[in-house]
Amino acid sequence: MAKKDIFSARRLFTEGKRKIMLCTERAHFYHRFKNIRGVKNLIMYSHPERKEFYPEIANLLDGSENPLCTALFSRLDRSRLERIVGTTWANRMVFSTKPVFVFCY
Structure with missing residues (x-):
């Protein structure tokens, strides 16, 4: 994606003309x-x-009013989840009957 396209997409999002922005891990990496x-x-x-x-x-x-971050996962995501929350919490989350987990920082 060219810098011009990225700038244009960010501007539309910032101005509220777009509601959803898809940002991939690859885009974040670069x-x-x-x-x-x-x-x-x-x-x-x-x-x-x-x-x-x-x-x-x-x-x-950062800097948003009432920010909300939702991370979806399934049992198949256990190894990725372990890297973020650790083995103990990953096992609790994957094998729990609770549908939602809340972390505040």
């Missing part, structure tokens, strides 16, 4: 955005391969 103005709700449909990307991506919400 561009490392510090924040994207206008982000209020971040949904991760797959955990990052590199554990250090999780806080970097979650910090895109």
Whole structure:
């Protein structure tokens, strides 16, 4: 993706003309955005391969009012989840009957 296209997409999002922005782990790897103005709700449909990307991506919400970050996972994501929350919590989360887990930082 050309820099011009990235700038245009970010501008549309910041101005509120677009509601959803899809940002891949690959895009984050190459561009490392510090924040994207206008982000209020971040949904991760797959955990990052590199554990250090999780806080970097979650910090895109920095400066937003009432930010919300949702990370979806299944039992098949256990190894990726382990890298982020550790083995004990990953096992609890994967084998729990609870449908939602809340972490505050």
